[in-house]
Amino acid sequence: MRQRFNWHGGNRVELMVDGETFFPVMLSAIEQAQSSLRLEFYLVISGKILDRFIQALTDACRRGVDVKLIVDGFGGRHLSRADRHRLQTAGVELVIYNPLQLQKLTRNFARDHRKLMLVDERLAFIGGTGLADEYWLSERSGCPWHEVMCQVEGPVVADLASLFNQLWLRCTGKALSPPSAQPEKGQALVRVTMVQGLYQQDIKVAFLNHVHAARERVWLATAYFMPSLSIRSALRKAARRGVDVRMLVAGPYTDQFWVYHASKRYYRRLLNAGVRIYEYQPRFLHAKVGLVDEWVSLGSCNLDHWNLRWNLEANIEVVEPELQLRVEQLIERDLEQCVEITAESWSRRPWHRKVKELVWALISQLVLKIK
Template structure:
């Protein structure tokens, strides 16, 4: 079933940067839950962070909070059987989206990449995090990962609950109660947008519409830079008409090295059109944020070929001066920790880098043609 949502006023949206900021707030919200907890996460790996969440969720279950979790069959493959049993033992309902099976063939590529947590259908958390040590406590080089989440209150929360409820019904055939309308609590205009594979591409359509109408700036933050032709074309056209177009992408630290190399095939034409490209250096950039003039979109979607073809995604669009200013400050600080790629330096890169980029670009094209 397709889901389309309208802009809603009266919301409060709080930006939180990196795990040390958002995990404590999320855990505190779980501790204060009184009726329901709905969680939907792609990347879930047993470790210290998962331990903290299981303890908090277990306490909530013991005091009568109805707790439901949807985890992805691939992204949560390293969530141990013991941890799953810990959740189920206290009464939490755990659903695995599209478990991996050999006989499914390419249907195994369809993944739930969304990152949502809904507390009492009153407070929502949305962004790009998973439940894993990589986002806060990891000791690996280049970690913890750089990520953002938002805490959301107001009428738009009901739409995020609807997103969860629809997938719960799809996975379990259990229809949950419709979300209750929420009172206005702030000044932010907000709208939920989703991707459901090739079936529904609202996040991409919204981004393209705003880029095509941009007057001042288009700043895109993405972990995996494999944009569709329509997005690349829109970015080039915006830059040529004088819009400040900048891409903030992952640098040498990444969990998908092939994407890092394959994405380089798009650099030359973008740079020649006037697009500025920044590669983040300190650690893995995992955030997904779009800032077009005063419009902000953030959530789970990287706007890459793979996300848009196979995944379930959820973003929140926001129009609110304070949040826009916070996002602008965040991205500006991140630019300062980047190495900017210029057209001149790109033309001078050595032949062996060009060869590596070509090989991975060809492989990525083959993979993306899989049906």
Template sequence: MRQRFNWRGGNQIQLMVDGEQFFPAMLAAIEQAESSLLLEFYLAISGKITDRFIHALTDAARRGVIVRLIIDGFGGRGLSRADRQRLQAAGIRLVIYNPLQLNKLTRNFARDHRKLMVVDERIAFIGGAGLADEYWLSERPGCPWHEVMCRIEGPVVADLVSLYQQLWFRCTGKSLPAPSARPDQGPALMKVTTVQGLYQQDIKVAFLNHVNAARERVWLATAYFMPSFSIRSALRKAAERGVDVRVMVAGPYTDQFWVYHASKRYYRRLLKAGVRIYEYEPRFLHAKVGLVDTWVSLGSCNLDHWNLRWNLEANVEVVEPALTAQVEQLIRADLEQCTEITASEWSKRPWYRKLKELVWALLSQLVLKIK
């Protein structure tokens, strides 16, 4: 079932950068929940931050809050059996999306990559973080991962509830009560956009439409830079007509080193067209943020080949001057911690780097041909 949402006014949105900001806010919201908690996470790994969430969720369930949790079958492999038993013993309804099975073959590639939490159908958190210490304080080099979430109140929350309920029905066959309308809370105009594999690609379409109409700037931060031809073409054309096009990607700190090398195959033509490319150095850049003129899109989607082909993704589009200013400030600050890749320097890289990039690019193309 295709699910599309309309623009809704009257929303309030707060940008939260890194786990030090968004995890305490999410935990506080759980502690204040009165009726329901809906959680959906791709990544769930037992550890310090997950333990804090389990404590908060079990406390909520024991005081009568209905708690529903969807975890992806692949991304949730690191959630221990003991932690799953703790959740279920407290009465939390735990659902695993698409559990891994050998007889499913390529259907195992279909993953729920969304990151969403809704409290009392009133407050929503959405972005790119998972329940894992990688997003929290860590002593390992390159950590914690650089990520953003946003806190939302207002009419658009009902659409996020509806999105969750559709997946719950798909996984369990059980319908949940229709979401109630929410009163206006602020000035933000917002829209929920999704990707459901090749079946529905509204996030990509929205990004392309805004890039094609851009007049001043197209700034994109993404963890995995494996964009489709249509996105690469749109970025090049925007730069060629004088738009300030900047792409910030993960540098040497990454959890997918093959993507880091394979993505380099796209640099030459983009740089030649005038696109400015930056590699983020201090940590793993895991944020997914698009800023086109005054329009903002953020959420779980990286706009790469794999996300767009196999995953469930969820973003919010936002038009609100204060958020636009916040996102601009965030990207500018992050760019100062990047190494810019220039066309002249790129042409001088050694042959062995070119060979490594070619090998990983060819392998990535083979993977994408899997059906």
């Protein structure tokens, strides 16, 4: 079912950067829940972070809170049987979205990539995190992953609750009570946007519309730089007309090395058009942040080929000076930890890198042709 949401004024949106900031806030919110908790996450991996969430959700169930959790079938493949049992025994209603099955063939590619948590339908968290140690406690190279989440209050929370309710109905056949309207909490103008595979691509459409109309800047941070032709064309046109176009992408640390190499085939034309490309160095850049003039987009969508073709995604668009400033400052800090790729340096890269990029580019093109 196609869903579209309107802009709502009177919201408060707080930007939280990295797991050591947002996980304690999310856990505290669970501890204060009084009636309901709704969680929807792509990446869920048994470990220290998940243990804390399971304990908090267990305590909530003991208080009589209604707890429902949707976990993607692929992203949750490292959720242990023991932890599933702990959740279900505690009283958490656990649903696995599109469990992997060989006979499904290419339908296995359809994934729920959203990251959403709702507390009593009055407070929402949305962004790019998973419930996994990679976002805070992992000591692996390139960790913890650099990520952002938003805490949201106000009328738009009802739309985020509707988003969860619709998927719950689709997965279980059971309808949840419609969310209640929420009072105004701040000054932010906010709208929920979605991707539902090729069926609905509001996030992409909104980004393109803003890039086409950009006057001063287009700044985009993304983990997987595999943009569609229409997005690449819009970025080049914006740069040619004098807009400050900057792409902040993952550097040497990534969980998908083939994407890192395959994405390089887009660099030359973008650089020649005046787009500035920066590769983040300290750890894996997993954030998905767009800043076009005064407009901000945050959420789960990387705007890459795969996300836009197969996934369920959810972002929020925000217009508010305070959040705009915080996002601007975040990107500026991150740029200081990047290596800028220039057209001159790119043309001088060694031949073996060019071969590796070509091979992975060809493989990615074959994968994208899968129906």
